[in-house]
Amino acid sequence: xxxxxLRRNDNRIIIHFDYDCFYAAVFEAEDPALKSLPLAVQQKQxxxxxxxxxxxxxxxxxxxxxxxxxxxPDAIIVLGEDLTxxxxxxxxxxxxxxxxxxxxxxxxxxxxxxxMDVTDIVExxxxxxxxxxxxxxxxxxxREDPTQGFSYDALTVAGQSWSAGLGTRLQAQELxxxxxxxxxxxxxxxxxxxxxxxxxxxxxxxxxxxxxxxVGIATSKLVSKLVGNVNKPNNQTTMLPPYIATECYPSNINxxxxxxxxxxxxxxxxxxxxxIREYVLQRPAAFQTGLVYGGSREKVMVGDVRNVPDITSSSxxxxxxxxxxxxxxxxxxxxxxxxxxxxxxxxARNAPRQISIEDSYVRLDNLAQILxxxxxxxxxxxxxxxxxxxxxxxxxxxxxxxxxxxxTKQWLAKPEILRLTTRPRLPLNPDGTRSRTFxxxxxxxxxxxxxxxxxxxxxxxxxxxxxxxxxPLFKKLHPEKSGWNLSLVNVAVxxxxxxxxxxxxxxxxxxxxxxxxxxxxxxxxxxxxxxSNKPRENxxxxxxxxxxxxxxxxxxxxxxxxESDVSQWENDSDGDQNLRDVRCSExxxxxxxxxxxxxxxxxxxxxxxxxxxxxxxxxxDVKDSV
DNA sequence: GAGGTATAG
DNA sequence: TTTTCTATACCTC
Numbered sequence: 001x002x003x004x005x006l007r008r009n010d011n012r013i014i015i016h017f018d019y020d021c022f023y024a025a026v027f028e029a030e031d032p033a034l035k036s037l038p039l040a041v042q043q044k045q046x047x048x049x050x051x052x053x054x055x056x057x058x059x060x061x062x063x064x065x066x067x068x069x070x071x072x073p074d075a076i077i078v079l080g081e082d083l084t085x086x087x088x089x090x091x092x093x094x095x096x097x098x099x100x101x102x103x104x105x106x107x108x109x110x111x112x113x114x115x116m117d118v119t120d121i122v123e124x125x126x127x128x129x130x131x132x133x134x135x136x137x138x139x140x141x142x143r144e145d146p147t148q149g150f151s152y153d154a155l156t157v158a159g160q161s162w163s164a165g166l167g168t169r170l171q172a173q174e175l176x177x178x179x180x181x182x183x184x185x186x187x188x189x190x191x192x193x194x195x196x197x198x199x200x201x202x203x204x205x206x207x208x209x210x211x212x213x214x215v216g217i218a219t220s221k222l223v224s225k226l227v228g229n230v231n232k233p234n235n236q237t238t239m240l241p242p243y244i245a246t247e248c249y250p251s252n253i254n255x256x257x258x259x260x261x262x263x264x265x266x267x268x269x270x271x272x273x274x275x276i277r278e279y280v281l282q283r284p285a286a287f288q289t290g291l292v293y294g295g296s297r298e299k300v301m302v303g304d305v306r307n308v309p310d311i312t313s314s315s316x317x318x319x320x321x322x323x324x325x326x327x328x329x330x331x332x333x334x335x336x337x338x339x340x341x342x343x344x345x346x347x348a349r350n351a352p353r354q355i356s357i358e359d360s361y362v363r364l365d366n367l368a369q370i371l372x373x374x375x376x377x378x379x380x381x382x383x384x385x386x387x388x389x390x391x392x393x394x395x396x397x398x399x400x401x402x403x404x405x406x407x408t409k410q411w412l413a414k415p416e417i418l419r420l421t422t423r424p425r426l427p428l429n430p431d432g433t434r435s436r437t438f439x440x441x442x443x444x445x446x447x448x449x450x451x452x453x454x455x456x457x458x459x460x461x462x463x464x465x466x467x468x469x470x471x472p473l474f475k476k477l478h479p480e481k482s483g484w485n486l487s488l489v490n491v492a493v494x495x496x497x498x499x500x501x502x503x504x505x506x507x508x509x510x511x512x513x514x515x516x517x518x519x520x521x522x523x524x525x526x527x528x529x530x531x532s533n534k535p536r537e538n539x540x541x542x543x544x545x546x547x548x549x550x551x552x553x554x555x556x557x558x559x560x561x562x563e564s565d566v567s568q569w570e571n572d573s574d575g576d577q578n579l580r581d582v583r584c585s586e587x588x589x590x591x592x593x594x595x596x597x598x599x600x601x602x603x604x605x606x607x608x609x610x611x612x613x614x615x616x617x618x619x620x621d622v623k624d625s626v
Numbered sequence: 627g628a629g630g631t632a633t634a635g
Numbered sequence: 636t637t638t639t640c641t642a643t644a645c646c647t648c
Contacts, residue, residue, distance in 0.1 A: 022635095043638090043639075043640095044638075044639075045638095046638075048639095062638085081639095083640080083641085108642095109634065109635070109642090109643090110634065110635035110641085110642080111635070111641095112635075113634090113635075266633090266634080267632095267633070267634085268633095269632060269633045269634080270632085270633085270636060271631090271632065271633090271636095272632085272633090274636090323631090323646075323647070324630070324631050324632080324645085324646050324647075325631085325632085325645090325646075326632090326644080326645055326646070327645090327646085352642075352643095353642075353643070353644095354641090354642065354643080355641090355642090356640085356641065356642080357640085357641090358639085358640060358641075359639095359640085360638095360639065360640085417627090417628095419628095419629095436637080438636095438637070439630090440630085441629085441630090442628085442629060442630080443628085443629085444627090444628065444629080488639095488640095490640090490641090492641095495627090
């Protein structure tokens, strides 16, 4: 009873993806020739990331440019201050992964991390297993089309695994597996299926988009994220059972977590870590001053904390609670230290909750400058709104452009609030020094509706928005007539409300499904025999090619040496398929395959049009185009 | 709803 | 904590 809320739920299978040196990988995907060269991405005066060729030559993250040039004069250093290309690549990768979930539980963290809850897919495939031939299993990635998927060995975990015994006493561990109780054995099997699915997704991510990734497989967001780090880059690690300690075995989860610094535990950030360290050390935790970045801290391990007898949920609550701290923080942190994290992988969203643009300044202290900056930030904000809140651009789908000549794009969501944030520089102290502050202050207003008018130019809208709302907000924020000194300005839209068309979209077919590859689309449509004299089996040829897990692992292992295969995105569909007509299962329309992507998107965009009595003249265009 | 804090990459 | 620009969740009033 004591820990009813602290018993771990290990029923889920969760995969955490982390794309390898993402910024550098984006440049490599654009120009595959860079893959074999030392490549670093620069923002301001530092290397924000670099590829492994560069790391072998002595470069590292957050290194000063001057140092980097000294260490490796012939490194290629590219400027990465404009985030557009990273944002676009991130969206493509995310939509691709999302299209491979059934529950649509796919959560993004920053540009380069994604969690997927694949419990339903694993359970489904568990039921398909033939206990007599586990070595020759087939993993179905689509419920609709049983031929889509890959064959695999359900007796072997794909990729690397983590277990307290591995590496030192492999044999003993194998024996231990047989001694696990039924629940842990079942968990072992579900994790095994998860590991094969993860390998399949990594392979597709590389084949279709040209990105390698580092992946963790476990039963929570916490452990999947942490365990992935054990083998990187371009690899995957599964946290093996036993998850629950018995008299005979320690829990692998606890053994794993205990060796981590508390600050390395996700969601135990700087503040919480410092408070916990102070409690355990019985004195303020010392900083290492003088470090450029981050790790100024004394090490206190999770195991050290767990073994302090008076560390309980309630003692942690007392220690960590305070104004602003989340309620139940003690229970939450106690759980994290014990590898318990029941937070769900959140449902994919078609629109962000907030968009903000900010810039920092060495000196920003007169109205003319401030107005100029407000204008520039606001313009960028309105541009971002049209990119991120409008239905998918057709630039990558020429077929659809012919369907909607004019801008018939709809808002996926509309923000209702406009917020202006600044970071004032503190006035001089009496002794002439200036203490630094990173405190921000903000004011907000209702966002006027005119910003959604697509007929008006972004420039015109910007001028009006600055005059009518941002300037009043600025005066509200800084009522004094002059003497401002701002080190940062941020303009944001928030209070996002999904529009009706998006809500409809979300409950039916989602945006991600439009992103599927052509061969994926064949799952949704029946190949019509009257126009296709090819045997139906041909449809799945390409998926059967990426089957045997050993082969997958080998090809992934050799990634750094082989050419990027982004072109496969366009080219890997079976040539014969290009000649085959297909029928839409939704409206019965017969058409060549190449019309499908547009056709499918057409359904998703305007589902109501297909009620016969509501057909608009636009439908004629659909027929004409096929 | 408004304004703030903590955490993350 | 301090490097910058975002994004999210959750707190108090």
